[in-house]
Amino acid sequence: MSAAENLGDLLHRNCPNCETDNSDRPALSYSWQEWQLRECGACRFVYLENPPDYADFKVAFAWEKNHGDRKVRMRKEYPLAYGVSKAWRKFYRWAVRKPDKLANRINKWVLPGLVIDVGCGNADRLLSLPAHYETSGIEISKALAEEAGALLATRGGSITNLPAVEGLASYEAGTASGVLMRSFLEHEHKPIELLSHAARVLKPGGVAIIKVPNFSSLNRRIMGSRWCGFRFPGHVNYFTPMSLRTMVADAGLATVGFGFFDRFPFSDNMWMVVRKDV
Ligand SMILES: [Zn+2]
Structure with missing residues (x-):
């Protein structure tokens, strides 16, 4: 079962910043599996064009369960980068003791x-x-x-x-x-x-x-697709x-x-x- 089937129907979004329909533009290379990231042709805003429908209760439930998805994906696809990044974050927290x-x-x-x-x-x-x-x-x-x-x-x-x-x-x-x-x-x-x-x-x-x-x-x-902001x-x-x-x-x-x-x-x-x- 693909992630999309698991999460129910997918929506279509226009640019959330300026409402332009960008469905004829190519997906960015940062897209992953069926999830299409687009850069708006009018305002350059980057967004997920086809998110799951969270109005569906089952979807909200699945979201809770899938929240840790990125960690699993990183560990599987980039074990070395994941390990280095985890060690770095641990060191950084210790060294900086953030406010x-x-x-x-x-x-x-x-x-x-x-x-x-x-x-x-x-x-x-x-x-x-x-x-x-x-x-x-x-x-x-x-x-x-x-x-x-x-x-x-x-x-x-x-x-x-x-x-x-x-x-x-x-x-x-x-x-x-x-x-x-x-x-x-x-x-x-x-x-x-x-x-x-x-x-x-x-x-x-x-x-x-x-x-x-x-x-x-x-x-x-620097990290491209492996940037921690992509989820x-x-x-x-x-x-x-x-x-x-x-x-x-x-x-x-x-x-x-x-x-x-x-x-x-x-x-x-x-x-x-x-x-x-x-
Ligand atoms: Zn836009």
């Missing part, structure tokens, strides 16, 4: 009040927030949402068991101090719609914190610093935290803080 980038940004930018974590998983991030934040999470997986709901209830938090766009749409406008989208936007079929809902639910002065893989990173240029079919959007800036601006959010080290070319990821200014 908690999310917590630092929350402390710096997010005013006391409601914080919504989009794709909150088992609510580990929300549970670690200081007590002056009211916590709420959106999670598509029923099993994770149940686990998160029970844990969050201990601090008065709540869970919405819906896909991200519908989940954010269910919050009242102008109520949130912060929206967290850590390692989420690369999975979202409709990123502009999600960002627009983030802009809608934020209070004036409220911020969204975004972390996504950086398609312009040096590692992607099939989970990652459906491949942002560059420029396309991320454009998209948040189109959604009505102002970029306030996106310095050189937030989009450091040696890092595989980038971090952005955006604010609702009106």
